[in-house]
Amino acid sequence: MSDKAFAATLRREVERRRTFGIISHPDAGKTTLTEKLLLFGGVIHLAGAVKAKKAARHATSDWMAIEKERGISVTSSVMQFEYDGYEVNLLDTPGHQDFSEDTYRVLTAVDSALMVIDSVKGVETQTKKLMDVCRMRDTPIMTFVNKLDRDGRTPFELLDDIEQNLGIECAPMTWPIGMGKLFQGVYDLRRGMIRFFESEGKGSRPREAEVVKGLDDPKLDRLIGESAAAELRAELELLEGAGYPFDHERYLAGKQTPVFFGSAVNNFGVRELLEAFLQYAPAPRPRAAESREVLPTEEQFSGVIFKIQANMDPAHRDRVAFLRVNSGRFSRGMKARHQRTGKDMLLHNAIIFMAQDRSGVEEAWPGDIIGIPNHGTLRIGDTLCEGKEPLRYLGIPHFAPEHFRRVVLKNPFKAKQLDKGLEQLTEEGAIQFFRPAMGRDQILGAVGALQFDVIAARLAAEYDVQILTEPMGIAAVRWLAGDDAIVLERLKRDNQSAMVTDSDGHLAMTFASEWRLEKAQEDYPEVRFLTTRECV
Structure with a gap:
């Protein structure tokens, strides 16, 4: 052509x-x-x-x-269908x-x-x-x-x-x-x-x-x-x-x-x-990247991972990364740059969705949602694109959880399965996993409390791991950022028991009450206590 x-x-x-x-x-x-x-x-x-x-x-x-x-x-869920000459991508949200x-x-x-x-x-x-x-x-x-x-x-x-x-x-x-x-x-x-x-x-x-x-x-x-x-x-x-x-x-x-x-x-x-x-309704629109706005009609393929779903097919323990095509054409077997790692990926098994049903896709265009089989390489917020331009899409954040529970494993011999299950399920982004700097607790954080029931049910059904979750004395968590490394280090040293890292290794701090959060903000004005962070 x-x-x-x-x-x-x-x-x-x-x-x-x-x-x-x-x-x-x-x-x-x-x-x-x-x-x-x-x-x-x-x-x-x-x-x-x-x-x-x-x-x-x-x-x-x-x-x-x-x-x-x-x-x-x-x-x-993602569903694609055609009607009256239009290709419709319908995303049914919770x-x-x-x-x-x-x-x-x-x-x-x-x-x-x-x-x-x-x-x-x-x-x-x-x-x-x-x-x-x-x-x-x-x-x-x-x-x-x-x-x-x-x-x-x-x-x-x-x-x-x-x-x-x-x-x-x-x-x-x-x-x-x-x-x-x-x-x-x-x-x-x-x-x-x-x-x-x-x-x-x-x-x-x-x-x-x-x-x-x-x-x-x-x-x-x-x-x-x-x-x-x-x-x-x-x-x-x-x-x-x-x-x-x-x-x-x-x-x-x-x-x-x-x-x-x-x-x-x-x-x-x-x-x-x-x-x-x-x-x-509008056709696919330009999308904001870190360096510029990307038009859907640009010929080079680009897209962003906005969702990861584990075990859509429990028989195969699969993980699928959902990618929104933002520009150009996706074609089966093409090579795309994974911008976060700087490495090229061959995209030869992509799929399109009809809820749980799926089929292989030969090509996809801007606005389409495709699934890429993922073995832990792709994360929410990742950009894939053709060419060598350092393109990175913005605007897909993690939110600071509002509810917290400690994980209690019923069978200690299932520790490895638990680690694997938590790693894969927290990749989806609906629930977050924190490890404290001191102690061996496994802490789950969620925006909505029902997610604790969901993850317990899925660990049991998909990984054969039985857990209980117990309330914790945590009212809030904030990611930490700041330009003064000395102040950040002092904050960590003075509050070591409150320090945690999330599943991506980002430093955060827990607070037993809103008052303690406000006090920390007053004591360390140079530090930014963040309620969101980009999924990168």
Whole structure:
């Protein structure tokens, strides 16, 4: 392929890609919506029974044993599908409040986000936290207000709730026809139409039965009833005077969110959402590196590792590094420079994902997520690229844990398996491992306390190691940095019992209370007590 032809192909492949993450508060229906999008994409043909925890089927995006047991998402799944000429990379993030660190890293790998809100509960605490993460990166957000088949707040109340609590303009793109038991579907404000679907079987992709075009279509009163039609016309007249019109530029800048109403479990409003998303959501965007901004249309391949998952296939004890392609083309068997080590790697066994299922990939383009088999060489935050330019992508941090536990090994003869399990599982970044400068304790730190249950369950299931975790007298941990080596050394010497190193060998200090942390900051103003550190 000539250089000119390759450049044209690269531009075309970039333009047809959409890479986004789905975020929500727990139980808002995110996993159900994910499955319905996959049904429309034709990559699955039967939706998983998300609520039936003991059923044989489970949500496609939830593959880990503990997820099936508890009915929640605790890891971030990657799914790729094609729809209407677009290549869609969908990242389903954990909704549980205990998994914000993994969720944050996933949001560094996407170009936009889809926020799911429960129409009964409205904006919740976790929704605000996720919104703050998106705002840090000016990530464009679309909103799907779910569960309109239940009695909840009115559409106008929900729009006001989003605007007041999340500080973002709402631009309605669809409007519900009734609510609760009277909910009949949604009116597509963009196209001035209503689609009526009928299912071809439980859980299958619905087919279009009838279409109403415009509020004056005589079929409207016949299909939804005169009373519902009159109420819809009145609400839309009110909305025209009170709502924000959709502004594409404000959406891309993260200042406005297009809002879609629907019921994922009934397929109402899902197709309207998907089609608008493909039309308006951004294609892969430039990414910030240490030395410059990298355009997706640059011909040399580059990408960043944003996630590592151990034991996706427990039979093979594998570790997979998830890489977001940022520029150029990935091709199987290519050579890329591992920037942290300065060594070249042959990338000949890369895979693409459909949740736990995987297949070999011959090529990938900017926006795509590929998996690279990893034997401990790759870490979260690593940059891989062609050429000799010293390129390093930024913005994938570790967060200081908020909860701490001591590991107690039930069987002392399993010490080696424990070390191996902790090494591999903490590579994933959802939980952190610290060794004290004094003593032999093994300390686990997590942003969310449920991670301790997760790691105990995974050590048992994947490494045959049984552990208990005990609370510790630690309120906070901070990584240490400073330009004055003498002051740093004095701090270490005076507080040796509080010093720890993390799994990457970085020095940190533990504190029994917030008061002790504040006192240390006063006593050592030359030292930086860091709540985050780059994953390098």
